[in-house]
Amino acid sequence: MNNQPxxxxxxxxxxxxxxxxxxxxxxxxxxxxxxxxxxxxxxGKLELIYLLKAFESxxxxxxxxxxxxxxxxxxxxxxxxxxxxEAVRAILEEIGLDxxxxxxxxxxxxxxxxxxxxxxxxxxRIRNATAESFxxx
Amino acid sequence: xxVAERKKIPELVEMLKGHKKILVLGCGTCVTVCxxxxxxxxxxxxxxxxxxxxxxGYDFEIDEMTIERQCDNVFIEQAAEAIAKHDVVLSLGCGxxxxxxxxxxxxxxxxxxxxxxxxxxxxxxxxxxxxxSACGSCVLHKYGGICxxxxxxxxxxxxxxxxxxxxxxxVRPDRPCAWQLIYRRLKGIGELDRLKNIEAVKDWSTSLDGxxxxxxxxxxxx
Amino acid sequence: MKHNSNLAKRIEAGDFVLTAxxxxxxxxxxxxxxxxxxxxxxxxAVNVSDxxxxxxxxxxxxxxxxxxxGVEPVYQIITRDRNRIAIQxxxxxxxxxxxxxxxxxxxxxxxxxxxxxxxNVYDIDSIQLIAAVRQMRxxxxxxxxxxxxxxxxMFIGAVANPFMKPMELNVIRLKxxxxxxxxxxxxxxxxxxxxxxxxIEAAQKEGIxxxxxxxxxxxxxxxxxxxxxxxxxxxxxxxxxxxxxRMNSAGDEEAQxxxxxxxxxxxxxxxxxxxxxxxxxxxxxGRESSISEVIAEAGL
Numbered sequence: 001m002n003n004q005p006x007x008x009x010x011x012x013x014x015x016x017x018x019x020x021x022x023x024x025x026x027x028x029x030x031x032x033x034x035x036x037x038x039x040x041x042x043x044g045k046l047e048l049i050y051l052l053k054a055f056e057s058x059x060x061x062x063x064x065x066x067x068x069x070x071x072x073x074x075x076x077x078x079x080x081x082x083x084x085x086e087a088v089r090a091i092l093e094e095i096g097l098d099x100x101x102x103x104x105x106x107x108x109x110x111x112x113x114x115x116x117x118x119x120x121x122x123x124x125r126i127r128n129a130t131a132e133s134f135x136x137x
Numbered sequence: 138x139x140v141a142e143r144k145k146i147p148e149l150v151e152m153l154k155g156h157k158k159i160l161v162l163g164c165g166t167c168v169t170v171c172x173x174x175x176x177x178x179x180x181x182x183x184x185x186x187x188x189x190x191x192x193x194g195y196d197f198e199i200d201e202m203t204i205e206r207q208c209d210n211v212f213i214e215q216a217a218e219a220i221a222k223h224d225v226v227l228s229l230g231c232g233x234x235x236x237x238x239x240x241x242x243x244x245x246x247x248x249x250x251x252x253x254x255x256x257x258x259x260x261x262x263x264x265x266x267x268x269x270s271a272c273g274s275c276v277l278h279k280y281g282g283i284c285x286x287x288x289x290x291x292x293x294x295x296x297x298x299x300x301x302x303x304x305x306x307x308v309r310p311d312r313p314c315a316w317q318l319i320y321r322r323l324k325g326i327g328e329l330d331r332l333k334n335i336e337a338v339k340d341w342s343t344s345l346d347g348x349x350x351x352x353x354x355x356x357x358x359x
Numbered sequence: 360m361k362h363n364s365n366l367a368k369r370i371e372a373g374d375f376v377l378t379a380x381x382x383x384x385x386x387x388x389x390x391x392x393x394x395x396x397x398x399x400x401x402x403x404a405v406n407v408s409d410x411x412x413x414x415x416x417x418x419x420x421x422x423x424x425x426x427x428x429g430v431e432p433v434y435q436i437i438t439r440d441r442n443r444i445a446i447q448x449x450x451x452x453x454x455x456x457x458x459x460x461x462x463x464x465x466x467x468x469x470x471x472x473x474x475x476x477x478x479n480v481y482d483i484d485s486i487q488l489i490a491a492v493r494q495m496r497x498x499x500x501x502x503x504x505x506x507x508x509x510x511x512x513m514f515i516g517a518v519a520n521p522f523m524k525p526m527e528l529n530v531i532r533l534k535x536x537x538x539x540x541x542x543x544x545x546x547x548x549x550x551x552x553x554x555x556x557x558x559i560e561a562a563q564k565e566g567i568x569x570x571x572x573x574x575x576x577x578x579x580x581x582x583x584x585x586x587x588x589x590x591x592x593x594x595x596x597x598x599x600x601x602x603x604x605r606m607n608s609a610g611d612e613e614a615q616x617x618x619x620x621x622x623x624x625x626x627x628x629x630x631x632x633x634x635x636x637x638x639x640x641x642x643x644x645g646r647e648s649s650i651s652e653v654i655a656e657a658g659l
Contacts, residue, residue: 049177052184091181094146095189290468291439291479295486296532298465299520299547299595307594308470320528332531335539338443338487338502 006033006060006126010119011046013078014039016067016107017115025116033123043067044077051088051102061101061126062088063119068107078106098129138258139167139231140265141174141251146185152248153186153227154195160223161186161250162216162238163203164230171265173251174229176203182229182250207234213241220245273343273350279331281322286339288315294336362496362542364459365431366404367514370543370572375631376403376638377659378433378545378574381425382645383407383416392424395647399430401654404460406433406545406640410440411466413473419449423456433516434458437466442482443491447501450492454511462516462545463488471592486532486539489517493540517541519573521558522551522597530561537571544571545640547595548578550602550622552629559635568635575630578642579649580619583607620653627657 010022019037026035036059040046043066054062064085066078082104089099103122107115153159161183169175183199190197202219205212207230216238220226225246228235232253239247255267270287276294277284286292290308297316300307306314323329341347369376379402384391399405407421422432434453436446450461465485469477483491491502496511517536523529536544549555555575562568580586583606590598602622609618623641630636639659641650653659 047177049180049184052181052188056184056187091146091185095185096147096192097188290470291465291484292481293465293484295484295535297523297528298485299518299523300467300593301523302594303524305594308468316528320525329531332528333535335486335490335535338483338491341482 003032003127004130006123006130007058008033008035008119008123008126009054009059009062010035010037010065011043011050011054011062012037012039012065013043013067013072013081014041015073016071017065017112021112025112029120029123042072042074042077043081044072044074044079046081046084048084048087048091051084052091055092055097055101059101060130061103061122063103063105063122065105065107065115068109082106098126100125100129138170138256139233139253140171140255140257140267141168141231141253142171143173143178143182143229143251144249146182146189149182149186149227149250150189150193150195153197153225156225156246157196157198158223159186159197159199159225159227160216160219161199161201161227162207162220162229163201164207164228164234165203165205166208168229168231168234168251169203171259174231179203179229182227207231208237210237210241213237217242270344272339272341273347274340276339279336280319281326281328281331283315283319283322285315285319288318294339296332362459362512362514364404364512364514366433366460367542369403370637374403376572376574377401377641377654378404378406378638379641379647379650380406380408380643381421381647382411382643383418383421384645385413385415387416389424391647392421392428396425396428396430398648398651400651401659402430402641402650403638404431404433406435406462409435409437409464409466411437411472419453419456419458422453422458426457431460432458433460433462435462435464436488437464438481438483438485438488439466439469439479442480443502446483446488447491447495450495450513451507451511454509454513459512460514460516461492462518463492463541464518467593467595485517486535489515489536489539489541497540514542515540516543516545517571518547519544520547520595520597521549521555522547523595526558526561529558530565530567533562533567534565537567541571543574543637545574546576547597548576548642549626549630551597551599552626554597555630556633559633563635572637573635574638574640575636576640576642577623577626577653578644579623579646579653580606580615581644581646581649582612582615582619583609585644586619616649620649620656623653624657627653627659 019039022037051062066081072078085104088102092099105118161179163176163179164174179201183201187199204216220242227248227250228238229250235249256269257265257267260266272286291298301314301316303317306312381395407418409418418435422434425432463485469479492513492515496513499507519533583603586603586606589596606615606618609615641653643650
C-alpha cells in the first residue's frame, strides 16, 4: 500500500464556502497530505490553465468545489465550472493521466461534511491510482 | 475568419520528440477568436505538453509567445529573437501562419500545432460553422447570400439533390440542407425566380483547382 | 440524329415500359451481369448503376457487357467521382460502344458509401450534366466547344425524388431537369402512393409529364432490417413506418422477402394507371433475381 502524502489542490467558490471552514473541516487530514486551497470569486471564473498549472506544479489531484445547483450568484458560473472540469479531464486523458485526478464536487444539502466525505473518496481513488502506477513502474 | 482546432497532445508529443527547446508560438488574429491558437491556448497547450513531457520522459523545455499575426512579416519579426533561442517552433497559427514562419526562418523546424479547418463564422457560443470555400468567383448574389458551393456537400448549383430534407442534409443530420435555406431565403426576399434559371457549369480556374493563387495589387507596390 | 434507343422508341410509341436496375459488383468478371441478363425478360432496358455504395465494376463496362449480351443498357453517370473532362470522355466512349441511353445523377455523397474517406469531384451538377449531354447530342459539341466527330444519339434521363419537400422546390428542380434536356425521369422507390400521386399531379400541372416520360420506381425489400437501414441511412429514401411494420410482422426471412414483393405489386397496381406514368422502374437493391419475380407477380 502506498502511503505517500499527496498534493491536493482545492479550488472553491467563495460565495458558498470560505477557506477557513474547509481548513477546519480537513482537520487531521492535513497531517497526511498537503492541501492547497484557492478561493475563487465564482467557480465559473476558472480558466483551464489554472487547473492545468496545478497539475504542472505537482498536484496529484485537483478538486473544484462549486456552489449548489441553481444557486450560483452569477447564475451559470457553476455550469461553466463543470464544462471546464470536463475539458481538463479530456486533456488529462490525452496526456495519459488518470482523468479522475480532476474532480468537480458540487455542494448539496449535506453541508460541509458531505463535501469532506466526497473529498475522502477522491483522495482514496488517487491513492489507489498512484499505488497502481508505482507497482507497474 | 479562419477557424482551426488544436491537435491532440499525443500527436504533438510524437511530432516534437527529439527536440528539447520548444517555442510554442501563438497568433493573435483569427485563431485567437476561434479559441484555438491565441495566448490562452498557447498557455494551455504548453502546460499540457510540459506535463506530458514529464510523464513520458522527453524533457521538453517549453517557452510561450504570442504575436499579433503570424501571416504578416511585420509581426513575424518580433518573434525573431525568441525563435533563435529555440530548437523548434510549434506554431499555433493557421496553415498560412505556419508557412509564413517557416519561410522566414528557413533554418528552423516549424511544426503545426493546429488543424486549420475552414473559413467560417461563430454561429453561437462555442460553435463555428463553415461558410466560404474561397472559390475566387463569388456567386452569393444568385443564392440569397447562402453559398451552395460551400454549404451543399455536393456543390449543387441548380437545386437540391434527392437526399435533401427540410430539416437536414443527406450527409450530416446536424447540418441543414443549404438548398432548403436558399429556397426559403429567395422566397422570403421575392427572388425565387432566380432558382428557375439553369446555372451553367462553373469556371473553377479561379479556385484552388486552377493552381495555387496569388493576388497582386499594383497600386500598393511602390 | 436525335436518339435511336429502343427505350426511346417504345416510349414514343406510347408503350408502357419496364426498366430494371443492375448493380455491378466488386468483381473482375462478368458473372453477376450474366445472372442479371437471364432474369430480365420483358424489360425494355436495364440501368447500370454508377458506384452507389462504393467502388464496383464501372457502369460503362457493365453497360457494354449487357449490350453485348443483347440487353439494352441505361448507362448511369454520377457527378461525384469524375470531372467534366472524364465524364465527356466516357460519354464519347459509351456512344462509340453502342450505348444509347444515359441517366444523369449527382449520386450519393461518398460519406454514405463504403469509401467515406475518399475525396469527391462535383465539378458539375446533375442538371449541368443533363445539359452537357444534350449539347453533345443536339449541337455536336463538347462543353469547351470542341466539335464531336460522328453521331452522339443519346436518350437522356434524369432522376427525381417525388418525396422531396417542399413540393414547390421539388417541381422547380424537376422542371429544370426537363428544360435542360431530360426526356425520361426515373423516380426513387415509391412506398407512399398518396405522396407520389400528389407529386405527379404537381408535375402534370406544370406540363412536365407531357415533355418527359415518368417511369415510377419500386424496390422489393428483402427484409424489415434492410428497409430500416435504408430509411435511416439514405435521405433520398422515403419509407413510411407502416411498410416497416408490415415487413416486420410478415414472419420469417422468406415471408419477409415475399412481403417485400407484395408491397411492390400493390404499389404497381395503384400507380400503373395514373396519368403521366409511362412505365415502371424496378430497383433491385443488388438482388436482380427478385426482378423477374416482381414482374411475374405484378403481371407486368
